[in-house]
Amino acid sequence: MGSNQSVPNGETPRPPLDISMPGFPESLPSDVMFEQETIRIIKDGFERSGFRPLDTAAIQRQEVLVAGGAQYLDGGIPEFAFSVTEPPESYTGANLALRYDLTVPVSRFIAEHSDKLAFPLHSYQINKVWRAEQMPTATHWREFYQCDVDVIGRDELSLLYDAEIACALNSAFQNIGVDGFTVRISNRKVLAALLDSHGVRVHRARSIVQIVDKGNKQEFDETVEQLTAAGIPAAVAADLGRLVGASTLEEVRALLKLRGADTTGVEELDTVLRAAADLGMPEDRLVLDCSITRGHDYYTGTVFETFATGREHWGAIGAGGRYEDLLKHVNGGNYPGVGMSVGLARLMGLLREDGVAAERGLRENSVVVLPRAAGTAEAVVQAVRKLRDSGYETRAIFDPVDEAGAKEIAAESKVAAVVEIGLGGETTVYDVASGSRTSSTLEGLPAGLRPASN
Known part of the structure; x- marks a missing residue:
């Protein structure tokens, strides 16, 4: 029947509804079972390390998600989250949005329920988050699972917990099926100290952070060239290139001392690396990489990114770091934390590429x-x-x-x-x-x- 032809009752037929949901994945039963089995393995790994489950609301107040001048959003872009409209019948006047990660909601949760919690809090969350991605891809969705593991203290939090987070991720990945992976570690204080020695403040140099973050994926000269093209003085660009290319703490320490820069970040890295090894983390699995900076502004010290060996082009399958001041923007409380998150969509893509889905399919x-x-x-x-x-x-x-x-x-x-x-x-x-x-x-x-x- 043509689109302009009348139906028997004289009404013109309506055009078919557009029912597509770009960027919002839906899965067949076999895919869901594989996904849930992968989640179970991750949960078991976190629980073997002494972490316990936590659940937070999918909808959060917008002022919490953007507290501190949208500092929690990649690049400081407040449009990154989906807003939520309440129906008139139950309107409370709150400005609401879907959570875009799990770290900020857990910080709000602690601010509200701290009197019921024992610190330091060892918790994990495996829940869906939503991001207003402009161009969803096979590994970047608008709706996806994050697997978060965190330790949050009250007033202070030992650096040894940074090592504990790396070990928890290692435990979760032991039986996941990824054929080799490394956790790359750095400390934001290192980059800040080097820039400070040249009179550059890191919070005013987002372009520097973005270029440095590509450092492990390109040659030294290319990094320096990009920094110079961005208006960074040649001497600063050369030092940043040396930092990105450093493979040992001794090289990093020597560079900072040469410039008269603060070495606190290097000493913190030394403490974390040694503690992780003492806790059983294979030394070749936790690797120094000073190009790791992380996009979220709330990280203040240790930062992590996890890559599958030989498939670094897929991007990080796990990332995180230490956040000292996250709750101060919510209620003024001092609850330093450290955590890491695994993006399930990218991990599942890797596992399917390796044929793990077929191997693990039979129940x-x-x-x-x-x-x-x-x-x-x-x-x-x-x-x-x-x-x-x-x-x-x-x-x-x-x-x-x-x-x-x-x-x-x-x-x-x-x-x-x-x-x-x-x-x-x-x-x-x-x-x-x-x-x-x-x-x-x-x-x-x-x-x-x-x-x-x-």
Whole structure:
């Protein structure tokens, strides 16, 4: 029917609704199961390191998210968050927005509930966040999961907790499936001290930070050239190039001493690196990289970024650092913290590239029961009840399914076995991993299945 042709009742048909949601991912059941399994592994890793779960509101007050002159937003851009409009029936007058990360909400949570918490607080959150990305890509979505782990103290917080955060991430990634990764570490005080020695204030030099942040991805000369083109004096550009190229603390310390700069940041890095090694972090997994600066303005000392070995072009799959003053902009309280966040979308992309999704897809102890002929629904019910009572995760199909349909259902469900019910209760158990088939009976179930792990 043409778009201008009238429908029988005389009304012109409406054009189809645009139901697309660009930048807001939606997943098939098999993808969700893989994602949830990955989240479970990360949670287990955080909990092995003594961290406990925390939950904060998805909607926050805008004044909290932009406290301190929008200093929490990448580049100080206040439009980075989605605003939320209350319905007139329940309007409170608050200016609301969707959280764009989990660090700021946990700081607000602590400001409100500090009297109920014991410090230092070891917590993790795995929740969705929303960012108004202009050009969503395969690894940059408008809606995505962040996996945050933090230690927050009251009045003071030992540098040893910075090492503990690196170790917690290492624990979470142990069984995740990424084939090699490094946590790169720096300290914002190092860059600030070097710039200060040249009379440049780092908070006035965002272009410097952005160029330095590319330092580990390009040659020394290219970094210096870009800094010079941005109007940075040649002497400053050369020193920044040396800083980015430094591979040891001794090189960094020598450069700062040569310029008469404060070495506090270097000594803090030395403390954190030594503590992480003493806590069991492999020394080749925590690597000095003074090009790491982080985009958020609230970081004040140690900063981290995590990369998959050989896939650095994917960008960081985990990042964070120390934030001394975050709560002061919310309620004036002194609650220094340190944390790191894993962006799940980028991590999942890496795992799929490595084939981990396929390897981890099969769910042990899971079964689908389906009829291969009409008139067998009662037998399916009996089989499902028996398998569930025996501890098996069991999906029931009651309408007859042919062989092709059975294979499609098995693949979509990611089950370990398919129990096919034929006429007269004839039963066949199909083991998906091995491809073997075993004849059985309703009474004989769960014979032919792998043992249930109750």
